[in-house]
Amino acid sequence: MYMKSFVLLVLTLFVSKISTEYCYYRHGKESNGSYIECELAGTGEPIEGISLMHLERNTTISILKRELLAPFPNLKTLFMTAANIRKIEPDAFTNLTLVMVDLYNNKLEVLRRGTFSGQKKISYMDLSYNYFKNLTAATFSGLIGLEWLSLNANQIGLIESSALNDLVKLKSLYLRYNKIPNLHVDTFKKLVALEILDLSMNNLKTISAGLLSNQGQLYTLLLDFNALENITDGAFDKTIALTYLDVSNNRLRELPEDLFNNTNRLEVLRASNNQIRAFNYTILLSKTSFLREVLLYNNS
Ligand SMILES: *[C@@H]1O[C@H](CO)[C@@H](O)[C@H](O)[C@H]1NC(C)=O
Ligand SMILES: *[C@@H]1O[C@H](CO)[C@@H](O)[C@H](O)[C@H]1NC(C)=O
């Protein structure tokens, strides 16, 4: 009984601590004179003490400038979702040491080189539901500590071969629901820590042999709802930790059992809704002793 109320009290204190930071965007003329106002309800803490900024939805910031964030030198966590941000000035985060950046559901199309230079502590970034079309070497330059990145539901049609090269610590990459037609063989070359890769709902036609050659830690690979016609022999030879593979809802005519020669830890294989003509479970099982689910319905 005592224990319970103690836990409850600690929880309440914790929740009230993180929920007392209220931030509002106050409009000036055009974007001149606009500012962000935060209050720490019930404490005398100065405004510079703010480390978590969670802006109200439906603001119209349009351009994220250094002046807006400069009053908050301790800022570590930035949530600005559905704020209509179109642009981030390259010096907007200068002198801040950010850890989490959530810009979900804005109108961003480009990040200029330098935007994240020096931001080695950012480990989490959500850029889903924006307007990115083209990821270049400039887009993510400097994000050498990033572990989790979502770019779901943008309009990405091009990823330059070196665009992701700084993301050497990235573990989870979400690219679901974009328009990616193909991937250069070097796209993921530097992403040696990658564990989860979601490429579902794109326009990929093939997976080339070298694309995942440095992904020895990858355990979840989602390729469903693309236009895959074939997967090149050897494509999964280096993904030895793979446990979950989804290639359903594509146009695969065959799924050679040899693809799984080295993915001995595979547990789930989903390949329904393709045009696969023949598949030998006996061979698959001889390579994958942990297999517990195979879906192959709606095939030829
Ligand atoms: C905004 O401020 C700049 C200088 O600070 C000035 O040149 C510009 O005319 C202002 N724009 C508006 C719309 O007030
Ligand atoms: C945002 O604003 C639009 C238009 O004013 C409104 O329809 C919508 O419900 C608002 N959304 C939220 C989450 O407040």
Ligand SMILES: *[C@@H]1O[C@H](CO)[C@@H](O)[C@H](O)[C@H]1NC(C)=O
């Ligand atoms: C960053 O901080 C340094 C040292 O405090 C200061 O000189 C510089 O003007 C700041 N830069 C920006 C862009 O705020």
Ligand SMILES: *[C@@H]1O[C@H](CO)[C@@H](O)[C@H](O)[C@H]1NC(C)=O
């Ligand atoms: C992608 O962005 C780069 C750099 O801004 C540019 O050179 C290239 O033309 C763009 N490609 C497309 C297809 O928009």
Ligand SMILES: *[C@@H]1O[C@H](CO)[C@@H](O)[C@H](O)[C@H]1NC(C)=O
């Ligand atoms: C993959 O499919 C395409 C289109 O059907 C074909 O041109 C290509 O030769 C195939 N590649 C392999 C390795 O089977």
Ligand SMILES: *[C@@H]1O[C@H](CO)[C@@H](O)[C@H](O)[C@H]1NC(C)=O
């Ligand atoms: C896959 O393994 C089988 C038997 O274990 C072997 O005959 C075949 O050559 C291997 N294929 C590849 C592409 O390594």
Ligand SMILES: *[C@@H]1O[C@H](CO)[C@@H](O)[C@H](O)[C@H]1NC(C)=O
């Ligand atoms: C599947 O492969 C095994 C081992 O190669 C073979 O003995 C068996 O006949 C094959 N089954 C079918 C249906 O082709």
